[in-house]
Amino acid sequence: SQTIHQWPATLVQPVGSPLSLECTVEGTSNPNLYWYRQAAGRGLQLLFYSVGIGQISSEVPQNLSASRPQDRQFILSSKKLLLSDSGFYLCAWSASPGAGPFFGPGTRLTVL
Amino acid sequence: QQQVKQSPQSLIVQKGGISIINCAYENTAFDYFPWYQQFPGKGPALLIAIRPDVSEKKEGRFTISFNKSAKQFSLHIMDSQPGDSATYFCAASKMSNQFYFGTGTSLTVIP
8 A cells, every 4th residue: 555754744943944854655656746835724735746756847936946856755845944934744646647646644844 | 826616615514414515617627526634733635536427426424526517516525523524625637647726615513
């Protein structure tokens, strides 16, 4: 069966500090991978998606970036965090065609 | 432009009642329509999904009704229970690479 992992579960960072969130998927090959952000009480905002190693599409211009160094690894990064980067970050995967996406447990990021 | 419009924003239902959440879309190329359930502090969990060649899909107390001509689909939760209290999201996808989510419905089931 497939499993998706995200870490850390929670993170408190000062403004201007760097960020690295990691996501890994087990039990599937060549998944589509996604990063979503969810502000408190709000919907799901797609940040990045990837259909393969090194292939990243950005949906929202911002100070965040994503990388996919391995087939089942997806990393979300920032060089300098802003207060507005606070939120619940969700990694997800889907198979092609047609199922999912399946979400990870999420990372709660608070920027102070 | 919101690709998928979801309503209502919040819903309060008595235990044992039927909860109905509606979604509408514009892009006729969408070919996959999942629903998600999210509890506070957790990632959304895939609940049930439907494809446009089917008008209804039922799994336990959860049913998706799909109206292709009206470009609408809805989630019905029969015999709603307090444990169903959560936020529900609809979504739509084309070729399963990009998913467009509704804005969510906060459901409260009161005992």
